[in-house]
Amino acid sequence: MKRVDAIRSIYADLETPGRVVVTIMGAVAAELQGLGHRPNFFYLQHAMGIASSVGLGIALCRPELKVIVLDGDGSVLMNLGGLTTLARYRPRNLVHVVFDNESLLSVGGFPTATSTGSDIAAMAKGAGVPRTGVTRTPDEFTTAFAEALAADDLTTLVAKVEAVGPAAFVTDLALLENRYQFQRHLKTLKHEA
Amino acid sequence: MPVSVSSSRLIYDALKGAGVRVVSALPETWLVHLIRMAEDDPEMILVRLAKEEEGVGISAGAHFAGVKSAMLMQNHGFLASVNGIVSCAQLYRIPLLMLISARGEFGERDPWQTEGGLVTTHVLDALRIPTERLDAGDQVAKRIAKAQTLSYSASRPVALLLGRDLMWEDA
Numbered sequence A: 001m002k003r004v005d006a007i008r009s010i011y012a013d014l015e016t017p018g019r020v021v022v023t024i025m026g027a028v029a030a031e032l033q034g035l036g037h038r039p040n041f042f043y044l045q046h047a048m049g050i051a052s053s054v055g056l057g058i059a060l061c062r063p064e065l066k067v068i069v070l071d072g073d074g075s076v077l078m079n080l081g082g083l084t085t086l087a088r089y090r091p092r093n094l095v096h097v098v099f100d101n102e103s104l105l106s107v108g109g110f111p112t113a114t115s116t117g118s119d120i121a122a123m124a125k126g127a128g129v130p131r132t133g134v135t136r137t138p139d140e141f142t143t144a145f146a147e148a149l150a151a152d153d154l155t156t157l158v159a160k161v162e163a164v165g166p167a168a169f170v171t172d173l174a175l176l177e178n179r180y181q182f183q184r185h186l187k188t189l190k191h192e193a
Numbered sequence B: 001m002p003v004s005v006s007s008s009r010l011i012y013d014a015l016k017g018a019g020v021r022v023v024s025a026l027p028e029t030w031l032v033h034l035i036r037m038a039e040d041d042p043e044m045i046l047v048r049l050a051k052e053e054e055g056v057g058i059s060a061g062a063h064f065a066g067v068k069s070a071m072l073m074q075n076h077g078f079l080a081s082v083n084g085i086v087s088c089a090q091l092y093r094i095p096l097l098m099l100i101s102a103r104g105e106f107g108e109r110d111p112w113q114t115e116g117g118l119v120t121t122h123v124l125d126a127l128r129i130p131t132e133r134l135d136a137g138d139q140v141a142k143r144i145a146k147a148q149t150l151s152y153s154a155s156r157p158v159a160l161l162l163g164r165d166l167m168w169e170d171a
Helices: A003-014 A027-035 A051-061 A073-078 A080-089 A120-127 A138-151 A175-192 B005-017 B029-040 B053-064 B075-080 B082-090 B111-126 B137-154
Strands: A019-023 A041-043 A066-072 A094-100 A131-135 A155-160 B020-025 B045-048 B068-074 B096-101 B131-134 B157-162
Touching: A003 A019, A003 A027, A003 A066, A003 A138, A019 A027, A019 A051, A027 A041, A027 A066, A041 A175, A051 A066, A051 A080, A051 A094, A051 B020, A051 B045, A051 B053, A066 A073, A073 A080, A073 A094, A073 A120, A080 A120, A080 B045, A080 B053, A094 A120, A094 A138, A120 A131, A120 A155, A131 A138, A138 A155, A175 B053, B005 B020, B005 B029, B005 B137, B020 B029, B020 B053, B029 B045, B029 B068, B029 B096, B053 B068, B053 B082, B053 B096, B068 B075, B075 B082, B075 B096, B075 B111, B082 B157, B096 B137, B111 B131, B111 B157, B131 B137, B137 B157
Parallel strands: A019 A041, A019 A066, A066 A094, A094 A155, A131 A155, B020 B045, B020 B068, B068 B096, B096 B157, B131 B157
Antiparallel strands: none
């Protein structure tokens, strides 16, 4: 499964009004933007490990919104404790997707510990995340993602993907442009709520 | 435990008065009363962290969501948060109110706190984080309010260092 195909398969769910998407840097951000940027997408283009913390902050403050975090193996491995914090507060409006390509792709493809057997779904389960799963095919992924959205409970869904990505990671969306647009969008949603 | 309950109450009331509704924290001795006050307050969302850097993400998320927040941590927790502060809060211009217990200064008995005490203000300066100290009760409410005002007008992290004279009642 290619990550870009997995993202494409859930893209309609991501751009649905009332949904909020937080991604990590690198390939995930570039590929989602390549499919079409939306004001409800925020790309944390650095600070590896705390995209899920940003998602948790939003989810706890805005329980009426559905928050989707698109994470990666390299980032999660930098903040394994964050899984315990997610589980501890168990936001029922948060779906945590981890694209696991077993690689730090954007810096040249160095293998991460998931390439030698470390299991992020098992660690999330051990941390106390109530719903966890691993998917390896596009069909498995889209089904599991739809179930996670419908479950109304915290889910960490690992999608095993190929270690391939876009040719470039820098897009023409400025970081601060994205940040302020995203914040304004959330404000709009509050008024509608 | 001679951590000052009255000073903790002053700080907590000032945070509430400043509209803070999310507090992220990692327990440290000087912060125990503050954390309990947050825990006992139904109007406050307390997020207990595994590591302080997560708190930067929590505060960024809260800010995007339209909610005021603060981080409670020890200076060593601040040191552990530096990349999050630089690569999330500063890169993305997030107002971040950090209350940092200043361990390792004059009067410190714990040997393990002393190195952090030597470097904390230098690291804050290197990161160009506006910093003031809270050493006396009559400074608390005004300085917390003013720190938060600057964090919002500048859209940047600011720090208040909680000093021993404020937090510890041992002679």
